[in-house]
Each structure stands twice: as structure tokens, then as C-alpha cells.
Amino acid sequence: MVTTNAIGGACEELAHVLRLPVRPLGSAQEDFRNLHLVAGPVGEPTMFIKLVEKRAFHEAALAVSAVVRPIGIRTPRLLDQGILTDGRAWLAYAWYELTEFEPAVPSLVERAGALLSQLHAHTTAATPAGLATTSESLMDDLRKRADHLAGIAPRYGRRVRRLIPLCVEVPQPNRCVLHGDFGWRNLGLDLDGQIWLLDWDTATWGHPIVDLGKLIDREFAEDHVRDQFLRGYRRHHPVISYPWPAYVDTVRLWVAAGAAELRTSPERRWVDPTWPPHPRRDRKPMWLGVGVGALDEVGRLVDFHLMTRVGTEDTCLVVLRGPSGSGKSSTARRLRAHLGGSVALIEQDYFRRVVLKERDVPGGANIELISTAVRFALGHGWNVIVEGIMHAERYADMLHKLRQDHLGRSVFYYFDVTWDETLRRHKTRPQAEEFGVDEMRKWYRAGDQLGFAEEQNIPQGSTLDATVHRIVHEAFGDAPCEPKAGSPVPVGWLEQP
Numbered sequence: 001m002v003t004t005n006a007i008g009g010a011c012e013e014l015a016h017v018l019r020l021p022v023r024p025l026g027s028a029q030e031d032f033r034n035l036h037l038v039a040g041p042v043g044e045p046t047m048f049i050k051l052v053e054k055r056a057f058h059e060a061a062l063a064v065s066a067v068v069r070p071i072g073i074r075t076p077r078l079l080d081q082g083i084l085t086d087g088r089a090w091l092a093y094a095w096y097e098l099t100e101f102e103p104a105v106p107s108l109v110e111r112a113g114a115l116l117s118q119l120h121a122h123t124t125a126a127t128p129a130g131l132a133t134t135s136e137s138l139m140d141d142l143r144k145r146a147d148h149l150a151g152i153a154p155r156y157g158r159r160v161r162r163l164i165p166l167c168v169e170v171p172q173p174n175r176c177v178l179h180g181d182f183g184w185r186n187l188g189l190d191l192d193g194q195i196w197l198l199d200w201d202t203a204t205w206g207h208p209i210v211d212l213g214k215l216i217d218r219e220f221a222e223d224h225v226r227d228q229f230l231r232g233y234r235r236h237h238p239v240i241s242y243p244w245p246a247y248v249d250t251v252r253l254w255v256a257a258g259a260a261e262l263r264t265s266p267e268r269r270w271v272d273p274t275w276p277p278h279p280r281r282d283r284k285p286m287w288l289g290v291g292v293g294a295l296d297e298v299g300r301l302v303d304f305h306l307m308t309r310v311g312t313e314d315t316c317l318v319v320l321r322g323p324s325g326s327g328k329s330s331t332a333r334r335l336r337a338h339l340g341g342s343v344a345l346i347e348q349d350y351f352r353r354v355v356l357k358e359r360d361v362p363g364g365a366n367i368e369l370i371s372t373a374v375r376f377a378l379g380h381g382w383n384v385i386v387e388g389i390m391h392a393e394r395y396a397d398m399l400h401k402l403r404q405d406h407l408g409r410s411v412f413y414y415f416d417v418t419w420d421e422t423l424r425r426h427k428t429r430p431q432a433e434e435f436g437v438d439e440m441r442k443w444y445r446a447g448d449q450l451g452f453a454e455e456q457n458i459p460q461g462s463t464l465d466a467t468v469h470r471i472v473h474e475a476f477g478d479a480p481c482e483p484k485a486g487s488p489v490p491v492g493w494l495e496q497p
Contacts (some may be wrong), residue, residue, distance in 0.1 A: 007024055007035065009086075010022075010035065010037070010051060010084060010086075010088070010090075011023055011024070011037060013084055013085065014037065014039070014049060014084075014090060014092075015039075017080075017082065018039050018047065018080065018092065020039040020040055020046065020047065021039065021040065021041060021042075022037050022038070022039045022049065024036070024037055024038075025037055025038045025048070035050070035051040035088075036048070036049070036050055036051075037049040037050075037051065038095070039092065040095065045095045046094075046095050047079060047080075047092045047093065047094065047095055048076065048092070048093045048094075048095050048096075049090055049091070049092045049093075050090065050091045050093070050199075050201070051084070051088050051089070051090050052088065052089050052090075052091065052201050053088060055089070056132055057089070057201035057202065058081070058089035058091070058201070059130045059131070059132070060130070060131055060132065060180070060200060060201050060202060060203040060204070061078070061081075061091050061200045061201045061203070062078075062081065062091075062130060063128040063129060063130040063131040063203070064128060064131065064177060064200045064203045065078040065200070067123060067128050067177060068119065068123075068177070068197070068200070071118065071119075071122040071123065072118065072122075073115065073118060073119060073197055074190070074194055074195065074196040074197065075196060075197050075198065075200070076093035076094055076095075076096055076196070076198065077093060077094045078091060078092070078093055079092045079093060079094055080092040091201075096188075096190065096196065097190070097191065098188030098189060098190055098196055099188065099189045100184075100188065100189070101184045101185075101187035101188060101189060101195070102189070103184045103219065103225065106224075106228050108189075108195070109225055109228040109229050109232070110228045110229065110231050110232035111195055111232055112184075112187060112195060112229060112232065113228070113229035113230060113231065113232025113233035113234075113235075114232035114233065114235045114236065115187075115195055115197060115232075116179070116182055116211060116212075116233060117208075117232070117233040117234070117235055117236035118235075118236050119176070119177060119179060119197075120176045120177070120178075120208040120211070120236070121176070121236035122236075123176045123177035124174055124175065124176045127175070127205045128177065128205070131177070131203060131204065131205050132204050132205065133175070133204060133205040133206060134172075134178070134204050134205065134206030134207070134210055136172060137169065138169065138170050138210075138250055138251065138254050139164070139167065139168075139169045139170075139250070141254065142160070142164055142167070142250070142253065142254050142257060143164060145160065145254070145257040145258060145261050146160040146161045146164060146257065148261055149257065149260060149261055152261075153260065156257075156260045160253065160257045160260075163253055164253075167246070167249060167250040167253060168246045168247065168250060168313075169250070170207055170209055170210075170247045170250055170251065171207075172206060172207040174207075175205055175206050175207060176205070176206075176207075176208055177203060177204075177205060178203060178204050178205065178206050178208065178210055178211045179197065179200065179202075179203055179211055180200075180202030180203045180204050180211070181199055181202045181214075182197075182211050182214070182215060183214075183215065183218050183219050184219055186198045186199045207247075209247045209248060209251055210251055212233075212248060212251075213247070213248045213249075213250070213251025213252050213254075213255065214251065214252075214255055215229070216248055216252055217252060217255075223400065224451065226453075227451055227452055227453045228453075229453075230453035230454075231453045233453075234453060246309070246313075246407055309405050309406075309407055310374075310375045310378045310379050310402075310405050310406055310407065311378035311379065311381075311406045311407045311408045312381060312407055312408060313407055313408055314381075314408060315378050315381060315382065315383055315384070315406070315407070315408035315409075316383045316408055316409045316410075316411070316475055316476060317374065317378065317383070317384050317386070317402065317403070317406050317408065317409070317410040317411070318335070318383075318384070318385045318386070318411050318413070318471060318475050319385075319386045319387075319390075319399060319402075319410070319411070319412045319413070320332055320385065320386070320387040320388075320413050320415070321387075321388065321389065321390050321412070321413070321414050321415070321448070321450070322389070322414055322415025322416070322417060322448075322458070323389065323415070323417055323419075323422045323443065323444050323445065323448075324389055324422060324443050324444070325417070325421075325422035326415035326417040326421075326422055327415055327417070327458075327464065327467070328387045328388070328413075329347065329349075329387055330464055331387075331415075331458075331464060331467050331468060331471070332345055332347070332385050332387040333345070334464060334468050335385060335468050335471055335472070336385060338468060338472060339383070339472070339476070342383055343382065343383045343384070343385055344373075344377040344382045344383070344384045344385070345384075345385050345387070346370060346373050346374060346377070346384060346385065346386045346387075347387055347388060348366065348370060348386070348387065348388020348389065348390055349388060351366045351369050351370055351373070352364065352366040352388075355369070356369065360389075360391070360394070360443075361394075362393070362394050363394075367394065367395060367398050368398070370386065370388075370398070371398050371401070371402060374386060374402055375402075375405075378406060378408070383476075389443055391445055391448060392445075392448050392449065392450050392451075396451075399412070399450060399452075400450075400452070403452065403454065409475065410454060411454055411456070411471070411474060411475045412450060412452055412454050412455035412456070413455070413456050413457075413458050413471065414448070414449050414450070414455055414456070414457055414458065415458045416447070416457045416458065416459060416460060417460045418446075418460060419444050421460055422444060456474070458470075
């Protein structure tokens with residue numbers, strides 16, 4: 001426990017070094033592993049000082065201080081640093097007036113995503129000196145954590161061991177600087193509304209999915225927040241590594257197992273044997289109390305998520321949506337012809353109007369039938385194209401679950417065509433004899449996007465050839481995967497004859 005005398009002693013020693021009055025920032029901080037202080041006259045602060053307990057925290061903050069500001073990331077400037085007589089390190093930063101980040105503002109969440117991708121994209125050249133690296137194999141590290149847990153908390157060790165076979169290894173060929181504790185509480189807003197990134201003492205070198213995986217349970221309680229963040233992240237990383245949901249689950253379990261390990265193991269309560277002892281060494285930080293609960297919750301989510309997984313790392317799901325007459329059916333058929341026999345085409349109209357003879361109503365049976373067909377085809381190793389109007393209010397939940405459960409790449413395209421243009425195109429189609437303007441008007445919804453981060457717009461002026469070429473390049477990288485030898489052909493009703 002940090003006593004009043006210990007805090008006072010640190011303030012007195014730092015005041016002597018910095019030649020400024022130093023005092024605690026805010027209320028008592030006995031339950032935190034780091035101590036926050038402020039230097040300068042009352043009402044006129046000039047420095048923010050952080051006392052850190054672990055040597056790795058100190059080294060990480062020093063390592064990134066020379067890296068992040070040159071790439072345009074706003075973060076407080078490091079002015080001074082050192083070691084106190086009791087062994088704790090301190091870091092003194094220039095004082096900036098910042099307000100709390102507001103995650104309820106969608107534009108800010110999107111900009112926060114762009115900020116993290118900026119960090120990841122521009123720090124891949126070389127490991128900054130003194131920065132620790134994440135394990136080259138998270139799966140190996142996860143197994144070690146499970147073994148350690150099995151000895152000190154068998155219940156949690158068994159749970160982690162049971163989930164490990166359901167996870168996948170995270171390849172780490174392109175490592176970068178990771179913030180390590182990215183979240184709303186480590187973001188601030190200046191007077192101009194610019195976002196600042198704070199607290200670099202848990203920064204490491206590793207795969208960017210580690211930062212993203214930690215965010216899933218910490219900040220993305222609602223899907224729309226995650227989608228807004230990833231939309232911003234794509235500014236610097238247009239394609240997030242696939243199968244990224246599977247990688248994220250591995251990271252989530254890895255983090256939860258580590259938290260449970262810290263929570264249940266007395267010798268791992270932030271003890272660093274390379275540092276001299278001090279009064280805080282024997283106190284368990286309160287925040288570690290969430291570790292066991294986190295393991296239960298993450299384990300439950302990983303269990304459920306992996307049970308519904310479909311496809312493989314090599315399969316691709318392409319969803320084409322838009323108004324009637326927008327060109328999505330022609331695009332789907334041309335795309336399938338270009339890609340060859342490895343692609344199943346699933347048309348909403350055929351399932352709804354021909355197979356079921358059903359009107360397009362909320363909760364319609366065709367929604368589940370389409371989902372089942374997609375899962376069947378993906379599960380047998382086939383790439384899948386799904387096309388249809390599929391109004392967002394009725395089909396978004398089903399499509400969201402597909403994108404969550406698919407182990408491979410999922411891409412979504414919305415054909416953004418005006419009412420007048422859809423009507424003009426409809427007059428040239430064979431279907432013009434089957435339904436007319438009144439039906440078209442009922443079906444038309446302007447700007448009916450799903451809001452997924454992966455969803456892209458196809459503009460009205462895009463030609464059929466240009467649209468097909470774009471989708472082939474973006475979804476398949478110009479080299480679509482063929483099904484494995486012996487893969488069964490999906491049954492005939494997957495495509496309208």
C-alpha cells in the first residue's frame with residue numbers, strides 16, 4: 001500500500017530534482033500500480049509526472065517517446081525521467097489541458113480507429129530499442145498460461161485448455177508498435193478537438209491484432225461502435241488480416257488467461273525481481289479482481305462464437321445489395337462466370353419468390369434459408385456470392401452473424417443507384433413484364449447501407465466490367481482459391497437455373 005508518507009517522500013524528492021512544487025494529481029491513489037503527480041504552482045501546472053512500478057513500463061515509455069511524435073500522433077512530450085531512491089521510475093511530461101474522450105460521438109470513434117491504424121502502419125520499420133516484444137507464438141504462450149493456471153487454479157486451467165484447440169495461431173510477419181492499453185480512458189481531446197493518445201508504459205512490439213483484440217471486450221460493447229472504429233482503422237490498413245475474428249478470439253482468450261493468472265498467482269502480482277522492494281510490492285491491485293470474471297465471460301463468448309464458425313481461412317463471402325434494377329444480379333452472374341466453378345451463387349429472389357413463394361416481410365423464412373445455404377456452401381469449402389435487395393432493417397442481423405462466423409474473408413458491396421436510374425434500367429430487363437413501377441417504388445430504399453466497416457459502395461457510374469474487376473481484385477486478390485479436391489458440389493437449388 002502506498003502510504004501518505006511514501007507519496008509525500010516521492011513528491012519531496014521530485015520537487016528537489018525538478019525545482020518545482022510537486023503534489024499528487026487527484027484523490028488518493030493507493031490501489032493503482034502507477035502514481036500520478038503534477039508539478040508547478042497550484043493552478044498553473046507545467047508537468048504531469050507518472051511514477052511506474054515495473055522496469056518494463058519505464059523502458060516502454062522511453063522507447064516510444066522518440067517514435068510516435070514524428071509520425072504525427074499527438075501525445076505529451078517527455079521532458080525528463082529518472083529513478084527515485086526507492087527504486088521507482090518517474091516520467092515527466094509537458095502539461096496539456098485535455099478533456100475526456102467522448103465515445104458516444106461516432107466521428108470521434110472513427111477518428112480513434114484512424115489514430116490506432118496510423119500507429120500500426122507507420123512503425124513497422126524496426127523494433128524501437130528497449131521495447132519488449134509479444135510472444136512469437138500466442139498459442140504457445142497461451143498453453144504456458146494454461147499450464148501455470150492448472151497448477152494454481154485448476155478450474156480456470158481446465159477451461160483454457162478446453163478452448164485452446166478451438167483457437168488459431170496469429171501469424172506475426174509484419175510487426176509494429178502496439179499501444180498495449182488502447183481505450184477511451186487513454187484518449188483525450190484538446191481545445192481544437194484533436195485526439196491525443198496517452199500512457200505508453202505498456203507498449204510492446206507485435207501483431208496489430210493484439211491491440212484490436214483487447215478492444216473487443218473493453219470498448220466494443222455495441223456493434224455500431226466497433227464498425228465505426230474499424231471504418232477509421234481502414235484508412236491506413238485497407239484490409240485487416242483475415243480471418244481476423246478468429247485471431248481476435250485467440251487474443252481475447254490470451255488476455256483473459258493472463259488476467260486470471262495474475263489474479264490467482266501471488267508471486268505474479270506485478271512483482272519485478274529486478275527492482276528494489278518498496279511498500280506497494282505486497283498489495284494486490286484492485287483492478288486484477290476482474291481477471292477471473294473476464295475468463296468466464298471471454299470463455300463463454302469464445303465457446304459460442306467458435307461453435308457457429310463456418311468456412312475456412314481460404315473461403316470468401318461476397319454480398320451484393322442494392323435497389324431492384326441496380327445491376328447486382330448481372331454483376332453476380334458475371335463475377336461467377338469469371339471466377340469459375342468454385343463459386344456458389346445464392347440469389348435472394350429465387351429463394352423468396354420461387355422456392356418459398358414468400359412476400360418480403362420482417363422475419364421471413366427466406367432469411368434463415370439464405371443463411372443456411374450460405375453456411376452449407378462455405379462449410380464445404382466453396383466461395384459464395386449472395387445477391388439481393390435485402391433491406392437492412394430485415395437482413396442486417398443475419399448478414400452480421402454471417403460476417404462474424406465466417407473464418408475467411410467477407411466483403412459487402414452496396415449498389416448506390418438513384419430511383420430514376422433503377423427505373424430506366426428496369427425497362428430494359430426481362431422482369432419488366434413481371435412487375436412494374438408501383439412494385440419498384442415499394443422496394444426502393446435510398447442509401448440502405450448496412451453500416452458495416454467492410455461494406456463498400458458501387459457508384460451509379462461504374463460499368464459492369466469495372467465493377468466485376470474491382471470485386472475480383474478486392475475480394476480475391478485477382479487469384480481466387482479453388483475448392484479442394486473432392487469438395488462436393490452444392491446442391492442445385494443454390495442458384496436459379
